[in-house]
Amino acid sequence: MDLSSINPILLLASLMVAATPLLLAAVGELVVEKAGVLNLGVEGMMITGAICGFAIAVNTGDPFLGVLAAAGGGAVLSLLFALLTQVALANQVASGLGLTLFGLGLSSLIGQGYQGIRPPPFPKLNIPGLSDLPVIGRILFSHDLMVYLGLIIVTGVWFMLKYTRAGLILRAVGENHEAAHALGYKVVRIRIMAILFGGACAGMGGAYISLIRVPQWTEGMTAGIGWIALALVVFASWKPWRVLLGAYLFGGVTVIQLNLQAAGVAIPVEYLAMSPYLITILVLVIMSADKSSAPASLGRIFHASR
Amino acid sequence: MLKLERRPQPSKAWVWLAPVVAVIATMIAGGALFAMLGKDPLVAIRTIFWDPLFSEFAFFYRPQLLVKGAPLILIAIGLSLGFRAGIWNIGAEGQYIVGALTGAGVGLAFYPLEGWFVFPLMVMAGALGGWAWAMIPAVLKVKFGTNEILVSLMLVYVAEQLLASMSLGLMKNPEGFGFPGSRNLQQYPSAHNAELIAGSGMHWGVVAAMIAVIFAYIMLTRHILGFHIRLTGEAPRAARFAGVNPGRLVLICLGLAGALAGLAGMFEVSGPAGRVSIDFNVGYGFTAIIVAFLGRLHPLGIALAGLLMALTYIGGEIAQSRLGVPAAAIQMFQGMLLFFLLAVDVMTNYRLRLTRREVA
Structure with missing residues (x-):
């Protein structure tokens, strides 16, 4: 075992990379849940985004088009969920599970023939002054653009939810859909838009894994990150900034765990690989004491009877 | 403008019509999918649904129906109890793995001792293992109000x-020339879950599945516990007033589901699979969720749905080898089935009405 081989600067830098897919998926789901919809299909949308982005990026040679395609793929899949739960009024838990099962199948179907290929590289941010700063530059200012896009989306979501009328309406729909409906807001339409946004975010999160973090395509490569993102929303008590904090925390756990594996710690690899899931459970236990911040209409079916 | 109107009472006809419509819709959509993959849709559908039962090689495939159906039915019966009460155990895959590990562990511990008691002990260990694994989300939910969906799912990854770790370490075959995986339990008569009638596919897991179906049916229709489960699912507030203890129900439902999933894993590892290996689990725990819904959370429906889903597994394998249909297409096919079912299900509780003005 050689812990000195772990470089703290690289560790912090890779933490930001490891956290980004989680951050993207979780902030999308946060918006969905704020609108009162529980979409358990994050894992399915992520993996679909991962392969859509990968396929388009490989075929066009443009990673940005790949990310766009991933957002589109995730959104299209989430539209299925939206139709089921908002139009056909199906159970949200069951529909979300179905979405994950379907997405896993769909992605490995599309992904045939993409195994073992390297995607085109993603350009990294390089601001002459900032990126060359000794420690901070390496940690904060020399990542790919997606890392910053994730941060921008979190900021945008926070601002929208807190300071804009649109955010207020979204929260109203999530807190009490009957009242929002009575006020004349189109509950179903707003929820569908939120679901599409969540799908696009999850898709981009998936593409981040297949295009940048790994970068390769393997079946089932999201390995539960979508589910951890769902747990993250609970951890964050439905607050965008806490999602950021939580994503970095989980990113940190993943990175440290991988570094410990590489450093050859005496703990077997399998037990280290369990740690992110076990820590998720632990965090859920700690956070579940406080249920007050959950949107009041979360997971309830809305049917306008009048 | 078409509008949905809530039925005063759920339609009895649609409850049973919905799965049939969903299966037909899935066949049509699946046919389109196969056509897109460049396969003849009619041939593909026939290969999946007809050939395993009635083709000239059907004698080879028919036993597989029971072999693949039994774990699905066992797990789905357990899940359906919880689903009825609004308790979402989606970690059956993990409970299945742990049941297999504890069951096989007991068997391997006795190796090479021969005795009638080895197999029954393995059965008990399998059920206990699955039960214990399911108790984690159950106790956390009751004690701390933790979301059982996320915890039970996280535990799947932990179980994997x-x-x-077990197939590379503790349970690795000492005479296996360093290859991962345990001893083959099929070669250890006392621990082997052998076919009861040769060539029928009938093993102890199938017997257990049948017992589970009957047991669940009686419990849901005749026993107070079944009544409480249904009451909690349909009217949680009324259940509270009727004195149903929700915590107790969580423990019972998750515990039963875990024990049954553990049993399924144990029967699989000691019979058809034979040994503990890294790729031992094939997603029965997740497919069983589809089976439970397709069977309308009703024991008899689940038995039929389990056999149908087993058919898609077998037919899928045939289509894979004979037509070159990718395995993923079959997985997608099963996912589509759940989608169509959920979509068609709207007709159970609502009916379509023509209206002039848009409301929502």
């Missing part, structure tokens, strides 16, 4: 790592 545990399985990898």
